[in-house]
Amino acid sequence: MSKILIVEDESDIAELISLHLNREGHEAICIGNGLQVMPAVLAQQPEIIVLDLMLPGLDGMQIFKRLRADTRTASIPVIILTAKGQVTDKIAGLELGADDYLTKPFSPRELYLRISAVLRRVKKVTHVSEIQRGRFMLDRKNMKLFLDGTALDLTTIEFKLLTTLMENDTAVHSRADLLRDVWGYNSDVATRTLDTHIKRLREKLGAAGEHIVTIRGTGFQFQTELAATQPA
Amino acid sequence: MSKILIVEDESDIAELISLHLNREGHEAICIGNGLQVMPAVLAQQPEIIVLDLMLPGLDGMQIFKRLRADTRTASIPVIILTAKGQVTDKIAGLELGADDYLTKPFSPRELYLRISAVLRRVKKVTHVSEIQRGRFMLDRKNMKLFLDGTALDLTTIEFKLLTTLMENDTAVHSRADLLRDVWGYNSDVATRTLDTHIKRLREKLGAAGEHIVTIRGTGFQFQTELAATQPA
DNA sequence: TGTCACCGTGACGAATCCGTCACGCTTGTT
């Protein structure tokens, strides 16, 4: 289904991953330390890149930066793999703008889930500047929300939270997903923080706050059309 | 060049405007109080709408809200015309999300300039989620700036300011334009505030702050390629 | 060279925003 580039030197891991991915219907391309073929592979426009930071003789971070600096590759989502020790040193320190990261050891299943999640997220982003959902209209350019035609001011977090919810109004967004999408990684924010922001958002929306529905035990969902409330 | 819808009851003003616009190569369509034809005209997808708030028997604000609430018309930029007295009452109060507004009396020339400015601004917005300019990469989705591949955190205003500058890196952005684009109308912010934010932005950019160039007496400009500095 | 408008800069106070916590209600289960 999707073309996936894997940059990983440990051949057993690479093989395991690609086997797993190919079985799921994806097309995995593996590169070890033979990085000279990378431009050729990039020319095939992979949809997502899995990059191990621990490569022999070369800093994976350099590769990552180069990917981001090049117009043709800057928009390709990257999932980063690291060994345990590196995490706090490198990743946690700099907000590197990867789409996800995994620390070894991990199960192929987990990586696959992450890849699916990233792909799902990215593909949603047709990124029109305006999102219309019933009474709501999100204006990304001016970071404003129009409710029934009147403008509402949202804070950065509120806007991002609502955007995330509205971008996929059929899905239920788990607490973990929301925390990651809105706050990013290194997000050591308490899970109750999410509740607080949901509350503040609902407050600003007034009665329309009901469109943000709690899915008990899972997360939250934006419902464009409210389910009819049957009176007693 | 562009199709422009004018909703204005005072026929002399409407005529004056449309004459002026047609002479400039635009296609102006005027509607007075015969609003029943409006849907038909909207179906022709005008690129911009000029709306007088003072219409006999009908509140122009209602029309505006209806335009904004309808998916098909929500993205059409609107320039609002008002008489002097209304401004403080209506406009200043609600952040209505118009693209510009003018108070009567005004010169047709001024309106034409505003229309041009709005059209120029809107057309720039192909709104890809990422803007690449030399060493800079703006990530709208995550509101982040990548400089040489490393992420920089900007505040809301800083991000919007830089975005505005970068979206049109050939143009010089006047102080008034920047104030309007970043702060919106009702922006009673002092003009020095802009300087302060420019400074803070340059500070965060470090040496790369030189890409924001001061055009003395006019405003600022983002230059993707720095003009070579000749040493003495 | 002198003058003046324009701009850069640092400091400051106010306002906003944000994360956390404690408490209590709700929901679902036994």
Next chain:
DNA sequence: AACAAGCGTGACGGATTCGTCACGGTGACA
């Protein structure tokens, strides 16, 4: 009905952000 887990809510302190001002430097122009 009793209990526990999940969630809503209000309050609080800290951090960030923002707008303003005063001062000094710089460039333009006569």
